[in-house]
Amino acid sequence: PPAAPPPPGPAARGSLSIHRAFLRSPLGLLRLGQLLLGAAFWVTVAAHKYEGAAHFALFAAVLVWLLTLALFGLSLLGRWALVPWLGSRWLLTNLVHDLVLGVGLYAAATGIMGYKAGRKSYCNLPGYSQRCLYGAYLSASVCGGIAACLYLFSGLYCLSRRCRDQRDIV
Numbered sequence: 001p002p003a004a005p006p007p008p009g010p011a012a013r014g015s016l017s018i019h020r021a022f023l024r025s026p027l028g029l030l031r032l033g034q035l036l037l038g039a040a041f042w043v044t045v046a047a048h049k050y051e052g053a054a055h056f057a058l059f060a061a062v063l064v065w066l067l068t069l070a071l072f073g074l075s076l077l078g079r080w081a082l083v084p085w086l087g088s089r090w091l092l093t094n095l096v097h098d099l100v101l102g103v104g105l106y107a108a109a110t111g112i113m114g115y116k117a118g119r120k121s122y123c124n125l126p127g128y129s130q131r132c133l134y135g136a137y138l139s140a141s142v143c144g145g146i147a148a149c150l151y152l153f154s155g156l157y158c159l160s161r162r163c164r165d166q167r168d169i170v
Helices: 020-024 026-046 054-077 087-119 134-163
Strands: none
Touching: 020 026, 020 054, 026 054, 026 087, 026 134, 054 087, 054 134, 087 134
16 A cells, blocks of 8 residues: 655744644653753763763763754754654654663663662762762762653653554654
8 A cells, every 4th residue: 555645744834933732742741851851860970070881871861862852852843844754754753762762771871870879889988088979870870760761651652642543743
């Protein structure tokens, strides 16, 4: 059978305006939470001295955060049709981003930061005179874990829309 035409995006507008339906949707609210927790994760790691595998955790968090920011911006402005090839598959694009990149990379980053927090737990003792990174690593791990859960929820939301033969994110 012939392929169905791509889902229509919001009506084309001459000037940029906010697509309020997306902002009020579950996916829009989840994206805001992902952006806030993702920024908290990478700012916490970047603001402290880090070494070893924390470089990968920081890279993963910033990469996913930037891609989420791009998805959020295009969805908020209703301009996903401008993205070649992906614009006609916007729901699938969001689904893959959330489940593969969001959950996968944030789970890995959370595991790394949790492991590093466990390795630094000794410095949490009273009287320890050196700079202690335990709190920073633990905070980053908690933010990353919650962010991974938010990506899982948004991925499941997109998957449920796809299973119901809906072709749009809102």
